[in-house]
Amino acid sequence: MTVRHPVLAVIGAGPAGLAGALAAAAGGVRVVLIDSAAEAGGQFYRQPARGLGARRPQALHHQWRTWERLRAGLDTHLAADRVTQLSDRHVWCVERQSDRFAVHALIGPEQEESVAVHADGVLLATGGYEKVLPFPGWTLPGVVTAGGAQALLKGGLVLPGRTAVVAGTGPLLLPVATGLAAAGARVVALVESAGPADFARRARTWAGAPTKLAEGAGYAARLVRHRVAVMARHAVVEAHGSGRLESVTVAALDREGRPLPGTQRRVVCDTLAVSHGLLPHTDLAEGLGCLLDGPGVSVDEEQRTDVTGVWAAGETTGIGGSTLSLAEGHIAGRSAAARLTGRVPDPRGWAPAARARTGLRSFFAALDAAYAARPARWTEQVTDETVVCRCEEVTAGAVREAVGTLGAGDLRTVKLLTRAGMGWCQGRMCEPGVAGVAGCALTPARRLLARPVPLGVLAAPADPSTPQ
Known part of the structure; x- marks a missing residue:
């Protein structure tokens, strides 16, 4: 008689997903690890395409030894058939079917076919995505997200440009600036809207985290070595160019977040890598009806959501870096293994x-409190002509008219009146900016589908040959 081992579907093969998959497999459950990339690692451990023949991929990463341990553990479980790895699978929906779950995923780069993975439990390790708020000129070619610049470098061994400005706010700016500089780009400035006083007020917290202090000191040393000018308490207020980016205007900020008169200066560059922090990916959790805690998924001490059989770990529960993601993934994997096999978890x-x-x-x-999410008065710098929804080409003026003239009082009404958020990304990228310009609260969208899906996929039956 064949014994069927419980199946845990782990969605996302970044630090949290890998740690969760290894812990769950070691605990006696069958794991199906699903990820949209061709190789495991997520954004943090993003691997160069195999065809590029990268000789020293570790030069693009830190914590490489941790990655090697994760990779070796995954290989061991793959060889023992305790883990099935499904790459190039883009999960668009997770639905509950009686006492099990069906995870629906589009296949490959064309994404015209879908498969379904059936599992007894689900671990959501879907990570986070960048928040980029609009400003005049942000749609010019040459303006990229900081994470996008990092992905080009890590995954494609490609520099987004030769002369770069890295700007916005948040700890992501540090590895992006140092990574671009080490790869040969001339990083002329790192423009950070937070200032030294924002960090000095929390000196006691930093003293209690010596590893993080050392990591920050390492980045500072590399910035000095590559002669990157650090402009604290500054912001890029406009990007300029005819056909593509040619320069940016940088200004110092006052205590209210307004540009100080007389401080504006033009910086020549062909690339602007910009980010205003990260947001948790919660689309799949929202589709399952999981409770949110602020912007992230709410979990208990075992990383369980309020939906039975669903765990969440890593940046989908709140932005906190790779080390926190590893810890949460390990806890979630051990908890899932115990509960799916009928054992009482042992903390x-x-x-x-x-x-x-x-x-x-x-x-x-x-750290979140120290970094300014963007200057408090950032919307004052957004002109009426500035596009705030790129998919539908909706301007800030149209959004302001919807609020001031047509009486829109919430983000949904703004969307209905202007089409902002009705395009390809369904508001995933533009919602923070549209909400800020409109002066509306940023509320969960609760989208049924986590990504665009062809109608033919919705009409077709699921592939029954997917690992169960």
Whole structure:
């Protein structure tokens, strides 16, 4: 008689998903690891395409030894048939079917065919995505997200340009600036809207995290070595160019976040890598009806959501970096293995990870408070002609008219009146900017589908040959 092992579908093969998959497989469940990339690693451990023949991929990463341990563990479980890895699968929906789940995923780069993975439990490790708020000129070719510039470098071994400005706010700017500089780009400035005083007020928190302090000092040393000018308490207020980016205007900010008169200066560059922080990917969790806690998925001490059989770990629960993601993924995997096999979870088994999680959550809460999410008065710099929804080419003026003249009082009404957020991305990228310009609260969208899906896929039956 064949014994069927419970199946855990892990969605996302970044640090949280990998840690969760390894812990769950070691605990006696069958794991199906699903990811949209061709190789495991997520954004943090993004691997160059195999055809590029990268000789020293570790030069593009830090914490490479951690990645090697994760990769070796995954290979071991793959060889023992405890883990099935499904790459190039873009999950668009997870639905509950009686006491099991169906995970629907589009296949490959064309995404014209879908498969379904059936599982007893689901671990959501879908990570985060960048928040980029609009400003005049942000749609020019040559303006990219900071994470996009990093992805080009790590995954394609390509520089987005030769002369770069890295701007916005948040810890992501540091590895992007140093990575571009180390790869040969001339990074003329790192423009950060937070200032030294924002960090000095939390000195006690930093003192309690020596590893993070050392990491920050390492970035600072590399910035000095590559002669990158750091412009704290500054912001890029406009990008300029005829056909593509040629320069940006940078200004110092006052305490209210307004550009100080007389401080504006033009910086010549062909690339602007910009980011205003990260947001958790919660589309799949929202589709399942999981409770949110602020922008992230709400979880308990075992990383369980309020939906039975669904765990969440990593940046989908809140932005906190790779080390926190590893801790949360490990806890989620051990909890899922115990509960899906009918055992009572023993928190002593993940005690070190729980201690790391507590400390890192406190650290990143303080870090969030120190970084300005963008100058408080950023909307004042957005002209009426500035496009705020790129898919539908909706301007800030149209959004302001919807609020001031037509009486829109919430983001949904703004969307209905202007089509902002009705395009290809369905508001995933533009909602923070549209909400800011409109002066509306940014509320969960609760989209039924986590990504655009061809109508033919919705009409076709699921592929029954997918691993069960």
